[in-house]
Amino acid sequence: MKKQNFDDxxxxxxxxxxxxxxxYGAIAKxxxxxxxxVGWALNGAYISQNIPAHRIVNRNGVLTGKIHFExxxxxxxxxxxxxxxxxxxxxxxxxxxxxxxxxxxx
DNA sequence: CCACTGACGCGTA
DNA sequence: ATACGCGCCAGTG
Numbered sequence: 001m002k003k004q005n006f007d008d009x010x011x012x013x014x015x016x017x018x019x020x021x022x023x024y025g026a027i028a029k030x031x032x033x034x035x036x037x038v039g040w041a042l043n044g045a046y047i048s049q050n051i052p053a054h055r056i057v058n059r060n061g062v063l064t065g066k067i068h069f070e071x072x073x074x075x076x077x078x079x080x081x082x083x084x085x086x087x088x089x090x091x092x093x094x095x096x097x098x099x100x101x102x103x104x105x106x
Numbered sequence: 107c108c109a110c111t112g113a114c115g116c117g118t119a
Numbered sequence: 120a121t122a123c124g125c126g127c128c129a130g131t132g
Contacts (some may be wrong), residue, residue: 039113065113
């Protein structure tokens, strides 16, 4: 049933509103799995599923997963297109635009 | 079958 | 505030 966890992750990521970002830990905690799995799942998610994985960053608001995109600059570009300001591979207003499923989906 | 690696997070020094 | 280490799960060599 671990496969179900993957589906949950995809669903949460899809639920992230435009102009907002979420973190691996927040999703992992909400689903009840390890943060590692979230990152691993997102890796296949962006390739297999039509998921805005660019909205998912680490707990520090850093675009750690940009290297897994088609091009490292693609992730930042997508974020900026949604009005998210990114500086030095880091979300500027991460604290403000942070979207926590445990709170928003409460 | 065993070991290493990886889009992370948290605790402690 | 910064640095180091451990935990966690799955995949690959």
